[in-house]
Amino acid sequence: MPIAIKMPALSPTMEEGKLARWLVKVGDTVSSGDIMAEIETDKATMEFEAVDEGTILSIEVAEGTEGVKVGTVIAQLGAEGEAAAPAAATPVPEPAHAPDVAPEPAPVAAPEAPAVLISPKAKKLAEEWGLDITAIKGTGPNGRIVQSDVEGAKGSAPKAAPAASPAPATPAAPAAVSGARVIASPLAKRIAAERGVDLASVKGSGPNGRIVRADVENAPIGAAAPASAASAAANVPTVDMAAETRALLDDRIPHSVEKLSGMRKTIARRLAQSMSEAPHIYLTVDVQLDKLLKLRGELNAVLEKEGVKLSVNDMLVKALGKALVAVPECNVTFAGNEMIRYARADISVAVSIPGGLITPIVQDANGRSLASIATAMKDLGSRAKEGKLQPGEYQGGTASISNMGMMGIKHFTAVINPPQSTILAVGAGEKRPWVMSDGSLGVANVMTVTGSFDHRAVDGADGARLMSAFRELVESPLGLVV
CATH class of the missing domain: 4.10.320.10 (E3-binding domain)
Structure with missing residues (x-):
């Protein structure tokens, strides 16, 4: 009996995903543990493994399909030669899309046709x-x-018999057009939609002028029928728009319309949730970097032979981890009727990737060595940009850090990453006038750091204590290596 392969839930919060790519095809034999497909969630592309062995009987969801609900049957697995279930061997004619020439009518009371055996x-x-x-x-x-x-x-497909009074064919009209209707296979229609090909301009090579896959693949991308030229010049949107999108659109301005990715939808939903539910309080400090930069240079000289290179951000992750353990009132989650307090600091680090933002987590940032944090961040950052992180590597965390200093941003405020209560926004280090420890005026490397706190969970005084502890660790960085 065939086994239905269903869209898996690759994370506790996953409700739907995109079937990015099939790595098997109909007729392939798979064993438990073989990679069958790549599935794209809102944050990463993950490999989907087979849990049974058998032969792929059918592919129910084409690769590239978005919004596939968890639990949807995406393929069927069984013994070689076994029919897929439910059986669909007997072809069903296309309703509401009659062929150009009417087929021979079947008797009304004809018995059901026997099933056709076909691979x-x-x-x-x-x-x-x-x-x-x-x-x-x-x-x-x-x-x-x-x-x-x-x-x-x-x-050798048989040609349909001509009608009783055939109308003279118009040489300039594509064979697949009958009035305003285009006859095309479902696969050809899908490929045409993906490539922006106007089927009305494509001549079909299938029976009765039906447009098939090869016709669309050989057609120029974006080919348009003469009648649609005017509408193309009028900035017709490239996707079906929601009513609210159409209401905002100004057709006088050249534009394009594109569907939001799953990642962008998730970012929009979570940030709107954060700003509407969590009352933010912002606390800012200026931090001198000279001693930290000097220590970083000395440590990198030692670690070079081990292939490890510390970044300033690696050291700031460690500083935030230790500060959170020192001020545990900020290492919390507000849960409505309860407060969750964490005994260690797992730091979510904001990483920009194509199409959005992801926050891989450095676990136990307070207890790990600087070299361990640097190695972990190199691996997490690389796999984040490839979309290869596992859900447990970016979901969770107790607090976050977002560093835009490398982009030259001097100061900004960050939106809290729910359900966390704390995030630090780190600006660029720059030379500024500075009052030295002996009271003299000099020049120092200084950066501005702003903490955002959920005021339901964190009092202003506790947030201030965290910012002070963080500053002290950065300005006296030997505390990061003990």
Whole structure:
């Protein structure tokens, strides 16, 4: 009996995902642990492993499909030669899309046609080429139709009988057009939509002028029928817009419209949630960096032979971790009726990636060595940009840090990453006039750091204590290596 392969929940909060890529095809044999597909969640692209062994009987969801709900059947697995369930061997004519020439009517009380034995690949090709599988003679076991039978039938597909009063054909009209209707296979329609090809301008090579996959792939991208030229010049949106989008659109301005990615939707939802639910309080300090920069240079000289290079941000992660343990009132989550207090500091570090932002987590930042943090951040940052993080590596954390100093930003405020209560926004280090420890006026490397706190959970005085502890650790950095 076939086994239904369903869209997995790759994280506790996942409700839907994008089937980014199939790594198997119909007819392939898989074993437990084999990678079957890559599935894109709102934050990462993850590999989906087979848990049973067998042969891929059918692919139910095409790669590239977005918004696939968890639990949706995406493929079927079974023994070789076994039919996929539910059986769908008998072709169903397309309702509301009658062919150009009416097929021969069937008797009203005709008995149900026997099921056609056909391999999954042969069935896929027949559907793509618009062939009637009931008219194909199978050469496989028990008359089963195989791929070679379909390929042989393509070139000899019977032509439909002409109508009683045939109208003269218009040479300039594509063969697939009948009035305002275009006849195309479902696969051809999907590819045309992805490539921006106007099917009205494509001439079909299938039976009765039906447009098939090859016709669309050979058509120029963005090809448009002459009648649509005016609308193309009028900035017609490239996607179906929601009513609220259309209401905001100003057609006088050249524009394009694109669908939001799952990541961007999640960012928008979580940040709106944070700003609407958590009353933010902001506390800012200026921090001198000279001693930290000197220590970093000395440590890197020692660690170079081990292939480790500390960044300023690695040291700031450690400073925040130790500060949170010193001021545990800020290492909390507000839970409505309870307060969750954490015994260690897991720091979420904001990393910019194509299309959005992700926060890989340095676990036990307060207890790890600087070299361990640097090694972890190098690995997490690299895999974050490739979309290869596991959910446990970016979901959770007790507090966050966002550093925009490398972009030259002097000062900014960050939005709290729910359900956390604390995030530090780190600006660029720069030379500024500074009152030295002996009271003289000099020049020092200084950066501005702003903490955002959820005022439901963190009092202003506790937030101030955290900012003070963080500053002391950065300005006396030997505390980071003991």
